[in-house]
Amino acid sequence: MSNTSNPNSGTAVVANAVPIKDAVIRIAGNSQDGIQTVGELLARYSGRSAQEVMSYMTIPATISGGPSIYQVRIGSDEVLSVGDEVDVLVAFYQHSYEQHISVLRNGGVLIYDPDQVKPNPDDKRFTCVGVPMTSLTIEAIGGKGRDKGKNMFLLGLIARMFDLNMPKLEAMLKDWGAKRDASTMEATFNAFRAGYGFDVGRMGQNFRFIPNERRTGRPLVVMAGNQAMAYGLIAAGVRFGAAYPITPSSQIMEILRAELPKYGGMFLQAEDEIAAVCAAIGAGYGGRVAVTSTSGPGLSLKTEAIGWAVMAEIPLVVIDVQRGGPSTGLPTKMEQSDLNIAIFGGHGDCPRIVIAPRDVEDAFYSSIEAVDLARHYSSPVIILSDQAIGFRVEAFEEPDLKAIVREMPIDFTPRGADFKPYEDTPEGIPHHAPPGAPIANNNYPILTGLEHNEAGHPGEDPKFHTVMTAKRRRKLQKLAEKLPTPEVFGPAEGDTLLVSWGSSYGPAREAAEKSIAAGEPLSALCIRYLNPLPPGLDKIFDRFKRILVVENNDSGLYGFGQLAAILRSRYCNPRIGGINKADGLSFKVREILEAVHSQAR
Amino acid sequence: MNNATNNAIAGAAVVATPGQPVQPAPYKKVDLKSDRPTWCPGCGDFTLLDLYFRLCERRQIPREKITTVSGIGCSSRFPYFVQAHGVHFIHGRAVALASGLSLSRPDLHVFVFSGDGDAFSIGGNHLEHAARKNIHMTLVVMDNYVYGLTKKQTSPTSPIGFKSKTDPTGAVDPPTNPMKKLIAAGATFVARTSHTNPQHALQMMERAMDHNGFSFIECLSECVEFYPGAFDAANPRKGGQFTIIEEKKNDGTPEDQKRHDPSDETAAYKLATLPFPGVFGVFYQAKQRSKNDREQQLIDTARAAAGNAGPLASLQKTFARLK
Secondary structure: OOEOOOOOOOOOOOOOOEEEOEEEEEEEEEHHHOHHHHHHHHHHHHHHOOOEEEEEEOOOOOOOOOEEEEEEEEEOOOOOOOOOOEEEEEEOOHHHHHHHHHHEEEEEEEEEOOOOOOOOOOOOOOEEEEOOHHHHHHHHOOOOOOOOOHHHHHHHHHHHHOOOOHHHHHHHHHHHOOOOOHHHHHHHHHHHHHHHHOOHHHOOOOEEEOOOOOOOOOOEEEEEHHHHHHHHHHHOOOOEEEEOOOOOOHHHHHHHHHHHHHHOOEEEEOOOHHHHHHHHHHHHHOOOOOEEEEOHHHHHHHHHHHHHHHHHOOOEEEEEEEOEOOOOOEOOOOOOOOHHHHHHOOOOOOOOEEEOOOOHHHHHHHHHHHHHHHHHHOOEEEEEEEHHHHHOEEEEEOOOHHHHOOOOOOOOOOEOOOOOOOOOOOOOOOOOOOOOOOEOOOOOOEEEOOOEOOOOOEOOOHHHHHHHHHHHHHHHHHHHHHOOOOOOEOOOOEEEEEEEOHHHHHHHHHHHHHHHHOOOOOEEEEOOEEEOOOOOHHHHHHOEEEEEEEEOOOOOOOOOOHHHHHHHHHHOOOOEEEEEOOOOOOOOHHHHHHHHHHOOO | OOOOOOOOOOOOOOOOOOOOOOOOOOOOHHHHEOOOOOOOOOOOHHHHHHHHHHHHHHHOOOHHHOEEEEOOOOHHHHHHHEOOEEEEOOOOOHHHHHHHHHHHOOOOOEEEEEEHHHHHHHOHHHHHHHHHHOOOEEEEEEEOOEEOOOOOEEOOOOOOOOOOOOOOOOOOOOOOOHHHHHHHHOOOEEEEEEOOOHHHHHHHHHHHHHOOOEEEEEEEOOOOOOOOOOOHHHOHHHOOOOEEOOEOOOOOOHHHHHOEOOOOHHHHHHHHOOOOOOEEEEEEEOOOOOHHHHHHHHHHHHHHHOOOOOHHHHHHHHHHHOO
16 A cells, blocks of 8 residues: 555545555455455445556356455556555455465555454564454344355445445445345345444554546446456447357356347357357358357367468457466466467468457457457457456446447448459458348359469469468558557666566556666566567667566477567567466566566576 | 348348349349369269259249358368359358358358268267257258268268278278257258159258258268269169158048158157168158247347347446446
8 A cells, every 4th residue: 555645535534544545455255255246346436436446356266165365456546457465455264364464565454353363463564453254244234143244344344444435335235236135235234334333443544545636537437358358349349259158258258148139139159169160250251240259278179260261261259368278277367378379370371360458448449459350351350368357357437439339230232243252452351242242243252261263262273372372461461561559668768678468568567667666667568469460569679678578478498488489580689588477377566577687688 | 030031130231232122033043053063973962953053943042142051071062063152161060150150140041061971970069059959051961971072981871881991891880870860959850862862852952941940951962983872772763762751641541640740759760760771751840949030039028128229328328337
């Protein structure tokens, strides 16, 4: 928690609250304790209060039950990562305390339940506040001997501790309970108010967020990356999708299955990953961009069909919410190790577009952009998200839906007598005619995985293959020319440039900010377009003594992570190195800074 | 949902052709000829191609709406030979592609032409689920009991003892029984025919086309190169017997008792167990709502619940909830 001298707060209720602009709260308990509800309500409250927010949760590998945490970082300034260490740790159980006390910063606040937890009395690093959450909750909700509602007690406790706006929070709680029965809601509010009545400040300190000066205009929306991506697709006019359930991407298909009928569309739960991509290709052939969402193992299975879509030049959006691999790997953990399969997966020379959103807000806009790219270039577009972005909740400015939301009509215009679907033009962009579009010269195209001529019919002449392979490649080269050069954060030249992609963006950028504040400036740059790469990177790289690619994957046989290896081969620049790890967790800012300092030059 | 005027998927609404479209002159089957078929002379697949032309001609399916989909194999070269929209997809996945096409484009009647390897071996899983879900399309499997394009390997329908390059001493594995497989999968139209009886085959194709849902036809189609004579036992011209299933007429006559009731699943399964050459005709047909229709109902219900709001209003409402 960073203190600040600016004490002008909104509605001060709690006396002597210390103004702060950043706090990391970790709630550790079991998965049935409802801590996710508390975390999500706090995240939503923050968004409604124009505070920046980012959450992090663990999903137990077990089917139900087991230890679980929810961490939420709230800030009055830009929140780029979920925080290396926590300011407040709430421990429900002894195991919660033992497992998580190491992430509590020196001087932080430990809130523990003395009914369940015996903290080490010799550990004087923290302000320890025992709050008998179990017994006080039971007392508050009528002494039935059940502690269900403990989470709401905790929410009240946190509300008091951080001087949150009670009427606003109670209104949110009412919304949350709209579909729950009256007695449950009565218990909820009793527990919540009992928690608010417990003044942690007597033993420690109360806090108050200073207003966020970065946010003045549009209201914020709060959602997880998977949600943002699903709604982005809807906004872009996608009305058909198909997928097979797989962690951590299932939420995307669940949302689309429920939402699309409202928009006149449908989502197919396919019998397997292959069927899902093939059905999406079928709908794309039918005239409108369709989507399939998956995670690592699913992408492996879809590879052959994606190759067909490259060959036949059919629009398609494939979302890969990456998890640890190979094989079943780490299904509930994040990793950025599908870059190679996304760019190169499949046999033959098989160019396709690959983009990676850098945070939850970008997940929304990336999915819209992917649809547009797929449609314009008649090409598969793979979006590389990951478990961290997919699951974490962030607040971002409500998109200008009026300007964004679009329909995607099918182009049934009759094609002229000179219609050639695969015309060998300088731009290389094909002209797709869906079923229903009459072709004037009755020279109907057959969409095929065989190499074909300009009319879309196969031929034995190998010269077609040379011409068409070049055409498909040229299409993406032309796209590359139009891509924006990424911006450098920090000094435009210097010693070290941190290059990130996808979810390593936040921690890498925060590392640069911290290093600048500390007087040893690092620069940072995030690459969103991974295939083709945007122009101008070579010139940027030339201005730095070393370029370190921060990515959550292994440093590989030859010492370089997946993007680092691609950048080295692309730019023949021996000063490109990397900071890699594969422990299933997002980078901590500290890990990046330590690696920058420890790596030999 | 398989009604041409009923565009289920929003935005599937036609981008208006300026003015009233001119009614095109009826086309003849010869107009549908395209690339010269690459099949071997005498191949049974020629008959199927000709019948497909006849079907399109007879029904005058709007030229631009004829959509032919296939996977990989000799049979799957089919779309190239039809002068209309078509897809030559990857091995085994034609039905999966056709599912997405059919569900997103309910104005089309998608025809899938496949072979025994493509449909029953590599594509077996998709067949099973498209049948179960009753996704509207017609699948014709041109079954030759052998892999032809790869030049004589054992196929899932090759009988035990069939000598191939992968079974030089004769096939050892029991073959797939297509009728049993499809009936068990829950297909709502299951028929069997042969290229040697074009009239019967055309009849089956017409009935399949009129069926709302997933219609399946196994058509024996001789591979003269790698399995000549395979179906002689079903060909009266070669001394065999082509036994047509007599269907119930419900005329109250005593002989009607013996006729087959295609809605009787158990009876259909019994017919499927007859030894080769077995019988030909409609084994099973059930009236069930297609997946396309069921999805349309979900759309109608959801649209009504949302007050038929447009996409912008619907998404704005959702985002208001997320504030």
